[in-house]
Amino acid sequence: MLFHGEEWNSDFRFYAKYSFSRSYCRTPRKKKSVFAQNFDKLYEDERCDLPTNEDGHKQLMYDAVMVALSKAKKDVEKIDFFLTGDLVNQMTPSNFTAQALGIPYLGLFSACATSVSSMITAALLAEANQAKWLIAGSSSQHNAVERQFRYPLEYGTQKAATAQWTVTAAGAVLIGQNKPGTPSISCATVGKVVDMGMTDPLNMGAAMAPAAMSTLSSHLTGHGKTVDDYDTIITGDLGSSGFKLLKALANEQGLPHTKNFRDAGEEFYGKDPSFFAGASGAGCSAAVFFSDVYQKLQKGEYQRVLLIATGALLSPLSFQQGDTIPCIAHAIEISINEVGRI
Incomplete structure (x- = not known):
């Protein structure tokens, strides 16, 4: 790793x-x-x-x-x-x-x-x-x-x-x-806790976006990669508001993102406004990463992807006490060189 x-x-x-x-x-x-x-x-x-x-x-x-x-x-x-x-x-x-x-x-x-x-x-x-x-x-x-x-x-x-x-x-x-033809984990970055002082549990995406940006930047710098090395860079569940903020932060750091950035939370319900800014939950990234992204790797539509799951580390008690929301993001890189069947 x-x-x-x-x-x-x-x-x-x-x-x-x-x-x-x-x-x-x-x-x-x-x-x-x-x-x-x-x-x-x-x-x-x-x-x-x-x-x-x-x-x-x-x-x-x-x-x-x-x-x-x-x-x-x-x-x-x-x-x-x-x-x-x-x-x-x-x-x-x-x-x-x-x-x-x-x-x-x-x-x-x-x-x-x-x-x-x-x-x-x-x-x-x-x-x-x-x-x-x-x-x-x-x-x-x-x-x-x-x-x-x-x-x-x-x-x-x-x-x-x-x-x-x-x-x-x-x-x-x-x-x-690993065996040839199956997706493999090649490297990863464990994120640091990022706390921007936000306290609103109804705006988790904005709270988590800086953590996602921190881990993305650390991963690219630490592993000598660029965003163009990936077919997609997909975050876990920033939702539409948090994903918009992540792209703004990426712009500030000079990272192009129009082609290959995705967010599972924004996409999960097809951007249906009934679900507000989109999906969240520990099952959100797991369901999208292990279905859509994984299948695209198997089919050869993706050769290398970067999964960045984001989390808000609050508790019901910390929220009730008015504490801020510390956030985390972890990244794992998955690649496939030869399309194969499990």
């Missing part, structure tokens, strides 16, 4: 599979993601026909893992570590998923950046020869997350145009030693 110019000597194969829950409960419209045709599993009920939102949240991640294992023809017993996290207090959906799977578990909290931080950690464990196969990923469930970080759903509180809609989705990826 490239950390500040040091070469990571191995490539890592990863099988990307994902599940998505279409939200029918307490949503403004019965709409699904524009990426739904790429997802492996859809649900009619946001709770996955289980009693609570948290039960449904757990089921999403469990199903995503099982789909990934099925596609790769691997048994649970062959997996050395399970790395994941979510946005609920103490990550209980992830904890219960780990209990159900019975895989040695490392719970990670990078907020909505967990999809990438889990991949980085998994790849480092494989690089250190501490594991052969690992599952990484993240998840979110709309109702469980929204009632923590914003307002009780029953209030029907109006939201600003900068607000984002937490997705109900999960993504899991199986990581192991």
Whole structure:
């Protein structure tokens, strides 16, 4: 892995599979993601026909893992570590998923950046020869997350145009030693916490954009790359307002971005204004990275991509106490030299 110019000597194969829950409960419209045709599993009920939102949240991640294992023809017993996290207090959906799977578990909290931080950690464990196969990923469930970080759903509180809609989705990826024709992780950058003093939980995109810019700049400088080295540079869930700010920050640093910059949050719901500035949640980047981006790599439409997942590191308590919102962004570079099938 490239950390500040040091070469990571191995490539890592990863099988990307994902599940998505279409939200029918307490949503403004019965709409699904524009990426739904790429997802492996859809649900009619946001709770996955289980009693609570948290039960449904757990089921999403469990199903995503099982789909990934099925596609790769691997048994649970062959997996050395399970790395994941979510946005609920103490990550209980992830904890219960780990209990159900019975895989040695490392719970990670990078907020909505967990999809990438889990991949980085998994790849480092494989690089250190501490594991052969690992599952990484993240998840979110709309109702469980929204009632923590914003307002009780029953209030029907109006939201600003900068607000984002937490997705109900999960993504899991199986990581192991690479073989020709499969996407490989070639390098990564672990971001620093950036806090610009923002306190509005309904404007997360603007809070996270500087962290995304910081990590992008560090990655390009540390690894001797330019934006033109990538078919796409896709951020996790800045939404339309945060993505606009990121592009403005890139302009200030002289980085062209019109051709290959994308944001999963802005695209997830097809820029439908019913979802305000777009999507958010730990499942947002996981679902888009492990579906649309991964499939484009497999088909040869992309040869090299940079995934930058962003996260707002606030808690319900810190928000209530008027604290600012510290943010993080992690980047991982994925490439493919030969189109192949898993």
